[in-house]
Amino acid sequence: xxxxxxxxGGLLELPGVTxxxxxxxxxxxxxxxxxTNAPDPVECGRITAVVGNGLNAAGxxxxxxxxxxxxxxxxxxxxxxxxxxxxxLLTAVLExxxxxxxxxxxxxxxxxxxxxx
Amino acid sequence: xxxxxxxxxxxxxxxxxLHEEERDAAVTVExxxxxxxxxxxxxxxxxxxxxxxxxxxxxxxxxxxxDSAWAAACAAVGSGGGTLSEEVSRRGLLSxxxxxxxxxxxxxxxAFALALGAAAEWEVREPSRLLVAARAFPPHLVTSETTRRxxxxxxxxxxxxxxxxxxxxxxxxxxxxxxxxxxxxxxxxNGRRTPRDIAFALGRGTYAVxxxxxxxxxxxxxxxxxxxxxxxxxxxxxxxxxxxxxxxEPAAPAPLPQRSPGTHQPPRSATA
Numbered sequence: 532x533x534x535x536x537x538x539x540g541g542l543l544e545l546p547g548v549t550x551x552x553x554x555x556x557x558x559x560x561x562x563x564x565x566x567t568n569a570p571d572p573v574e575c576g577r578i579t580a581v582v583g584n585g586l587n588a589a590g591x592x593x594x595x596x597x598x599x600x601x602x603x604x605x606x607x608x609x610x611x612x613x614x615x616x617x618x619x620l621l622t623a624v625l626e627x628x629x630x631x632x633x634x635x636x637x638x639x640x641x642x643x644x645x646x647x648x
Numbered sequence: 649x650x651x652x653x654x655x656x657x658x659x660x661x662x663x664x665x666l667h668e669e670e671r672d673a674a675v676t677v678e679x680x681x682x683x684x685x686x687x688x689x690x691x692x693x694x695x696x697x698x699x700x701x702x703x704x705x706x707x708x709x710x711x712x713x714x715d716s717a718w719a720a721a722c723a724a725v726g727s728g729g730g731t732l733s734e735e736v737s738r739r740g741l742l743s744x745x746x747x748x749x750x751x752x753x754x755x756x757x758x759a760f761a762l763a764l765g766a767a768a769e770w771e772v773r774e775p776s777r778l779l780v781a782a783r784a785f786p787p788h789l790v791t792s793e794t795t796r797r798x799x800x801x802x803x804x805x806x807x808x809x810x811x812x813x814x815x816x817x818x819x820x821x822x823x824x825x826x827x828x829x830x831x832x833x834x835x836x837x838n839g840r841r842t843p844r845d846i847a848f849a850l851g852r853g854t855y856a857v858x859x860x861x862x863x864x865x866x867x868x869x870x871x872x873x874x875x876x877x878x879x880x881x882x883x884x885x886x887x888x889x890x891x892x893x894x895x896x897e898p899a900a901p902a903p904l905p906q907r908s909p910g911t912h913q914p915p916r917s918a919t920a
Contacts, residue, residue: 533748533782533783534733534743534744534745534747534748534782534783535745535748535749535783538745553745553749555856557829557856557860558753558756558757558797558855558856558859560752560753560756560793562748562749562752562753563748583827584827587825587826587827588824590825592825592827592828593828614746615710615711615712616706616707616710616712616750616851616852617753617829617853617856619749645743645745646743646745646746646749647743647746648740648741648742648743648746
């Protein structure tokens with residue numbers, strides 16, 4: 532069993548979280564996932580690159596922490612996981628009516644800190 | 649159908665057959681860059697190739713783990729039980745997740761680098777002792793991801809194979825505000841390094857460096873020198889065009905040495 536997928540499974544215990552993934556922000560490679568409704572990892576990487584490059588060009592270098600895309604029923608959270616080396620992305624798909632976005636963001640940050648030491 | 653009964657038509661077919669048989673093996677691929685694909689129970693656990701940095705190389709070169717701490721962890725695993733993943737985690741060097749992430753990234757990067765050369769010949773050998781490996785992936789996943797990466801680079805740059813042999817040079821255009829990793833690649837693009845060289849210098853993946861070079865080229869910040877000729881037999885053509893237009897006359901064939909029955913000494917004509 533993958534260490535990544537085992538630990539990601541713990542995030543599904545949060546109310547309203549239906550799927551999580553850990554992906555490479557540069558290559559789009561998926562390192563692991565749990566749950567359902569996983570977004571396209573390459574698209575997540577592209578979205579983050581567009582926003583991150585735009586912020587960087589505007590002078591806000593390294594300030595991108597997360598992106599939240601809200602639909603009528605669901606939300607997609609893309610959180611950056613900075614590390615020494617190419618950064619990772621932690622994505623979570625939420626049921627909008629059940630999930631507590633602030634709690635999810637906090638747990639994603641905690642998970643990122645645990646993974647990168 | 650078993651691999652032992654038929655000759656696989658290509659490398660993916662060989663890996664699929666070995667996966668079906670759940671074999672432990674090391675598949676040595678000849679060529680440039682060439683490499684070794686390590687299989688455990690039919691799954692790909694590592695790809696070693698000079699065309700891409702290994703997980704160990706990226707962890708050490710990027711400064712994520714200190715050389716001495718890494719060496720001590722490897723020595724501890726070598727003298728005792730357990731895995732390197734458990735050992736580096738126990739020592740607080742890396743979490744097991746980050747170790748797995750590094751190994752997985754290096755695996756797919758190695759497969760991509762291997763695909764940049766023609767895999768004309770391969771050999772299935774006994775599995776070698778493998779220290780730096782984590783998760784196993786079915787070969788078809790490795791193949792499909794490699795195909796996707798080749799298509800992406802082909803679309804962004806033109807030819808992934810050409811880019812792999814290109815020594816990329818920084819242009820004189822003024823640099824805009826860049827992400828730190830883009831700035832590092834730009835700094836490393838000194839006209840003497842290929843993407844693979846930059847990847848080794850920075851402790852990053854070859855594919856990731858190629859993507860960043862494509863981004864920098866879209867900003868007009870890097871250019872390429874003419875790619876060198878493809879590797880193969882060294883050229884024996886003269887460097888300067890020869891004025892001679894006619895072929896020289898072939899030398900007259902020398903007589904073959906004659907055997908001299910009754911003596912162990914070669915005839916004088918053969919020693920002259």
